[in-house]
């Protein structure tokens with residue numbers, strides 16, 4: 001068994017898929033795994049693959065042309081989801097896809113297809129959650145948000161806000177992964193990594209309160225109807241875990 | 252009591268959010284609009300929720316009154332003129348600043364602006380329009396706006412609001428004339444249905460001018476359903492015409508487009524997310540059957556995008572109202588919403604679900620299960636061959652899972668494990684389904 005490994009980024013994963021395919025070893029005799037690899041298995045050869053832009057483009061265009069755009073969408077979302085074995089799942093999905101073509105995503109009775117669909121749904125759902133629950137606080141003229149998603153969806157979330165607030169300065173920080181989407185006024189956003197010190201400084205923005213924080217809490221508390229109080233229902237819709245960075249629950 | 256001018260913004264917000272919260276419409280759906288440079292906001296067709304209040308209802312819009320001053324005396328309403336409560340009014344700028352600042356922090360998806368009737372319907376509607384105009388043109392707000400149409404306001408003002416808002420609503424509140432006379436003595440059905448009709452016709456004309464169908468978009472599932480209340484055949488029975496034709500005009504009505512507007516203005520969006528309304532549940536003796544038929548009538552004849560139900564919450568003591576300790580009929584409200592869902596997404600009609608003989612929903616069973624148990628002769632259905640329409644009638648199967656079934660069975664036979672992964676709720680569905688002839 002040969003195990004191809006790579007870093008946790010979309011480019012690295014696509015390049016890894018390219019390498020495994022091009023190796024000619026045979027699909028049954030390769031496995032794809034994300035790094036870090038903590039426990040190496042005996043009798044396996046490990047091959048590390050570095051991200052490569054051209055190979056990534058080749059794989060992406062092959063998926064779009066030979067399978068479908070929908071398949072590409074699912075692959076992308078699955079790649080940012082949080083299943084540990086998602087890279088291998090994507091590989092199996094594509095092996096089937098390159099043999100059946102456009103009907104791939106309709107073949108829900110095949111485990112490979114269902115697996116990637118589930119991973120992509122997990123990421124899409126979480127990105128949707130953060131469209132709703134991301135909260136910005138104003139600090140030095142910049143609207144700053146902190147999130148801690150399970151999937152790596154900060155860029156997907158930022159797309160949404162880039163359309164919505166094109167002329168504002170804002171940033172969304174993934175506190176766990178220490179990455180941020182930074183959006184200058186009237187420019188596209190870019191992704192950046194944050195040092196521990198930068199993150200610590202930016203974390204303070206969350207404690208920042210301006211006039212509108214208090215007004216929002218006033219509204220939030222007033223708009224619930226006492227005679228219909230239903231904390232169970234509130235919790236179902238908004239798991240406690242998501243509330244960590246939400247202004248109205250920080251009080 | 253403090254006089255209005257001394258109130259802080261926070262105190263005003265408290266009073267005016269408190270007075271608005273009994274309007275249950277909360278969605279920000281129906282409009283799809285990209286962001287624009289220099290502006291703030293966009294709109295997403297499915298709507299976005301931003302939080303959930305202590306009562307479990309979603310918070311999507313900043314739902315406030317412009318003022319809770321009111322010259323009317325609707326018995327059920329907290330703001331009625333005979334109540335001795337703190338009164339306040341926002342200035343248009345205060346509303347704009349709250350909306351845009353909340354929006355930038357991603358607290359809300361937009362504004363829901365309602366109002367008591369302040370001095371007169373015309374005066375109130377004018378203040379509402381002024382506020383929206385400022386919000387759109389000075390604050391460059393491009394997000395979602397839902398605004399109330401004030402019954403009795405002049406047509407031009409309602410039209411002006413229609414060009415500024417995404418959704419407008421005028422609440423029917425009570426489905427019969429008698430109930431209305433008793434509980435809302437200053438209003439009558441004509442004051443509500445006339446503007447609703449004119450809005451509906453004006454929306455249809457703008458849609459046609461923009462190259463769309465006259466009728467509002469409905470859930471995709473309706474395209475595959477022959478018996479849906481929105482199908483061409485069913486709409487023709489009601490006298491309203493479906494498809495790409497002129498909306499049927501009732502005699503004597505006109506549409507709202509402003510006289511001074513040239514031809515091109517027809518291309519401007521006019522209430523792109525459509526109209527909605529709400530009815531109060533449990534303050535008056537109407538049955539579920541009556542309410543659901545009214546709902547269907549409003550969908551078919553006024554092309555309303557949504558009909559909301561508001562379980563009656565006793566706020567005032569009044570001989571004409573149920574006793575103050577009457578429990579809030581939440582389950583009844585829930586059943587009506589489930590039935591409304593069946594009309595809009597599942598191809599059911601009101602007469603299939605209830606009748607004069609069975610005028611109220613079963614407390615223990617949801618309306619779809621209840622219907623299925625009364626029609627056991629139609630089950631079980633075979634997953635690998637049944638029509639989409641038939642699959643949708645199976646308890647535990649929704650529009651999404653039905654679509655997945657139809658799509659994937661083309662490539663191979665489905666079994667119960669597949670169904671489960673496609674989102675079918677087998678706990679309920681397995682009594683009504685077979686896979687390749689076998690029950691689970």
Ligand code: SF4
Pocket residue numbers: 321322323324325328329330331332366367368
């Ligand atoms: S018109 Fe009736 S329902 Fe509306 S605010 Fe006044 S009293 Fe309340």
